Amino acid sequence: MESAATSHADLLPPPAHVAIIMDGNGRWAKARGLPRTAGHKRGAEAVRRTVECAREMGVSYLTLYAFSSENWKRPQGEVTDLMGLLRLYLRNEVRTLHKNGIRLKVIGDRSRLGADIVALIEESEAKTAGNAAMTLVLALSYGGRQEIVEAARRIAVQVAEGRLAPDQVDEAALSRNLFTEGMPDPDLIIRTSGEKRISNFLLWQCAYAELVFLDVLWPDFDREDLIGAIRDFHGRERRFGASGG
Ligand code: FPP
Numbered sequence: 001m002e003s004a005a006t007s008h009a010d011l012l013p014p015p016a017h018v019a020i021i022m023d024g025n026g027r028w029a030k031a032r033g034l035p036r037t038a039g040h041k042r043g044a045e046a047v048r049r050t051v052e053c054a055r056e057m058g059v060s061y062l063t064l065y066a067f068s069s070e071n072w073k074r075p076q077g078e079v080t081d082l083m084g085l086l087r088l089y090l091r092n093e094v095r096t097l098h099k100n101g102i103r104l105k106v107i108g109d110r111s112r113l114g115a116d117i118v119a120l121i122e123e124s125e126a127k128t129a130g131n132a133a134m135t136l137v138l139a140l141s142y143g144g145r146q147e148i149v150e151a152a153r154r155i156a157v158q159v160a161e162g163r164l165a166p167d168q169v170d171e172a173a174l175s176r177n178l179f180t181e182g183m184p185d186p187d188l189i190i191r192t193s194g195e196k197r198i199s200n201f202l203l204w205q206c207a208y209a210e211l212v213f214l215d216v217l218w219p220d221f222d223r224e225d226l227i228g229a230i231r232d233f234h235g236r237e238r239r240f241g242a243s244g245g
């Protein structure tokens with residue numbers, strides 16, 4: 001039976017879109033005298049727990065920042081480890097995602113990813129495309145500025161080819177040309193590990209998101225942390241720029 005602390009009955013409706021900057025794997029490992037890769041491995045377990053919990057709560061979109069454009073600058077060995085974990089996740093978890101009605105979508109610059117990872121992504125997206133219980137969005141090789149630049153470039157081509165008039169370039173046109181086309185903007189963005197930055201994550205989409213910063217390191221993130229963040233979200237008054245009255 002659920003305890004009062006882990007019950008989420010009072011959290012309905014949950015935010016439609018929760019996005020998480022998963023941070024602190026390295027510090028979690030360091031505190032235990034373990035290699036950074038051990039932290040990432042435990043981080044992948046936290047991903048599994050969080051996906052399950054978000055789906056149970058009725059979240060419609062869960063976006064996880066798994067690898068940023070800037071993460072390519074990490075030492076080669078660490079990049080290889082992270083890519084290995086992603087490969088394992090895509091190979092082993094997609095069956096579970098599919099069984100649980102979860103659709104997988106990957107956003108980011110695929111041209112920098114290995115051909116086998118791109119093939120796994122395409123296969124997983126195709127397999128789960130018809131699922132409607134929740135959409136899990138993995139941001140891989142993702143950077144918000146790069147995404148906006150790419151959208152601007154696509155719009156420029158459409159204007160140059162006469163498919164779009166300059167005065168049709170508006171917020172909706174920009175949104176349509178982002179990786180997140182068709183998705184609602186995040187309502188709640190959580191960052192773990194005590195850092196209080198957005199770090200190039202969903203820059204356009206975060207305009208009205210509530211931000212929750214938690215001290216917990218990502219490998220320790222659990223159900224109660226997610227519930228606590230959603231409780232915090234519900235305690236805030238969202239005005240989307242309108243006056244408080
Ligand atoms: C930050 O920890 C986390 C990342 C670099 C990316 C998150 C990756 C995972 C959770 C593992 C694999 C993901 C999936 C989807 C299977 P950090 O290394 O920046 O920690 P630090 O700031 O303490 O050094």
